[in-house]
Amino acid sequence: MTFEEIYQAYWPRVFRICMGYVNDHDWAKDITQETFIKVWQNLPGFRNESGIGTWIFRIASNQCLRQIEKQKRMPKAEMPEHLQEKTEVTDDKKIGFLYQCISELKEMERIIISLEMEDMKQAEIAEIVGISEANVRVKLHRIKEKLSEKFKHYEQYR
Amino acid sequence: MSNIDDFKSLWSQQPAPEKPDPGVLISKAVGLRNKMRSKLLLANLICLATGVFIVYIWMNIDPKMITTRIGIIVTLTGILAFVLATAGILQPLYKSREQSSNADFLDQMIRFKKGQDFMHKIFMNIYFFLISAGVLLYMYEFAMRMTWVWATVCYAVTIGWMGFNWLYLKPKTAKKQSDKLNKMISELEEINQQITD
Numbered sequence: 532m533t534f535e536e537i538y539q540a541y542w543p544r545v546f547r548i549c550m551g552y553v554n555d556h557d558w559a560k561d562i563t564q565e566t567f568i569k570v571w572q573n574l575p576g577f578r579n580e581s582g583i584g585t586w587i588f589r590i591a592s593n594q595c596l597r598q599i600e601k602q603k604r605m606p607k608a609e610m611p612e613h614l615q616e617k618t619e620v621t622d623d624k625k626i627g628f629l630y631q632c633i634s635e636l637k638e639m640e641r642i643i644i645s646l647e648m649e650d651m652k653q654a655e656i657a658e659i660v661g662i663s664e665a666n667v668r669v670k671l672h673r674i675k676e677k678l679s680e681k682f683k684h685y686e687q688y689r
Numbered sequence: 690m691s692n693i694d695d696f697k698s699l700w701s702q703q704p705a706p707e708k709p710d711p712g713v714l715i716s717k718a719v720g721l722r723n724k725m726r727s728k729l730l731l732a733n734l735i736c737l738a739t740g741v742f743i744v745y746i747w748m749n750i751d752p753k754m755i756t757t758r759i760g761i762i763v764t765l766t767g768i769l770a771f772v773l774a775t776a777g778i779l780q781p782l783y784k785s786r787e788q789s790s791n792a793d794f795l796d797q798m799i800r801f802k803k804g805q806d807f808m809h810k811i812f813m814n815i816y817f818f819l820i821s822a823g824v825l826l827y828m829y830e831f832a833m834r835m836t837w838v839w840a841t842v843c844y845a846v847t848i849g850w851m852g853f854n855w856l857y858l859k860p861k862t863a864k865k866q867s868d869k870l871n872k873m874i875s876e877l878e879e880i881n882q883q884i885t886d
Contacts, residue, residue: 572722590787639791
């Protein structure tokens, strides 16, 4: 795959992973760009030891983790103001709420669930994070429960 | 809504911003690489210029005592150590593992930050020690030519100023730097803990 093809295919996916991590549009865009700069720099040395997707998401998630060095940037977006109001909830708001919930999880949980959302296999997630598949399964189960719980509350009060 | 497929469907509806032209991205990457190269080049030039300057002083200045020459060289070496330490050229010593798993990457970041903390302290000490020793040696010849009262005053003022630096400025700067790094290290360790939990 050429850089151009990778770029076209993976840009939105990498952006969503970054968005799940920081829940800030501009910040996520910056991390996505940094990721693709690293991809471009390291592509000649990529030897297909793992799938291209696994490799790219490993770089992307490491770039997310690196944001700890830039924490002076603005905090994550605030909770939607009319969370408690009984307004009609559009999909847009639901999307926002999902990303908000994910970005409030612990750092590694954010990465794991974002990869799951991008339809990565559990074996691939295990390879990206550096833990066993069994551990991925346990963590995913916990994270999904947390998310469902939050959405239950959200739907009750809307 | 608690079904994972519902979440996935919402997740994928997140609109992604317009992709920048890949050419723009690549030129940005090239720019970054060139910047790193010129930084290294500059550090090398500074080393070279310092070397030339030392040779020039050795050949052209004719102090009576060897301590003066040694003083100049020691001071310049101190300045050089400072330039090298702050130019960030020590960073490649800890080559980053951006393509490895998150667990490996975090381990490496923690080691890198701890190393950075250690290097800052070491270089700071080397810098202060060399500058102080250099200035005191340099002064010796001129103090010898003064009356003992003036020589005492000169040494007292210089040593007083150095003491202020050693006992107040240096610990303050070191603490600020160290606090920042330690905060980052503990946050990284906290994330690393999440992996093993």
